Amino acid sequence: MIRSSPTARSGDSSATNGNLSKIPTWGSNTYAEHPQDQTAYEQALSGENPKSRQCELCTSRLTHRFLEQMLTLSLFSFYSPTEDDYYIRANVTDKPSHAWTPYPGSNHFGGKSTDANFAQYQENGNVFMGARYHW
Numbered sequence: 001m002i003r004s005s006p007t008a009r010s011g012d013s014s015a016t017n018g019n020l021s022k023i024p025t026w027g028s029n030t031y032a033e034h035p036q037d038q039t040a041y042e043q044a045l046s047g048e049n050p051k052s053r054q055c056e057l058c059t060s061r062l063t064h065r066f067l068e069q070m071l072t073l074s075l076f077s078f079y080s081p082t083e084d085d086y087y088i089r090a091n092v093t094d095k096p097s098h099a100w101t102p103y104p105g106s107n108h109f110g111g112k113s114t115d116a117n118f119a120q121y122q123e124n125g126n127v128f129m130g131a132r133y134h135w
Helices: 006-010 038-044 119-124
Strands: 025-033 055-066 071-080 085-094 100-111 126-133
Touching: 100 119
Parallel strands: none
Antiparallel strands: 025 055, 055 071, 071 085, 085 100, 100 126
């Protein structure tokens, strides 16, 4: 199978831009919530431990495409500064043809406290393999 022509790879073809995948992309987001009445929340609990007064969550995605966007490396992460835990998802997507797309990847969880949102799953990290067929 031929993935591309020398003309397309060099960027000399008017149909393709050979520079599309030379630079990785990165994006991030921050989310925070703060309850208005923490006292009412704590009084409504029936003997349970109350959650932290403030919740913060940071996300980040790093993506790099190669071989004229036929191969994609992606790293997506969540991090909670308030609970000091994280979730990382690594993924590789290859398109050997325009119909098939295999995508192996992995999920990793961690943190200091096993009561935290992501750290409670730290024993459940995994590696996976999937495939899509487009028609």
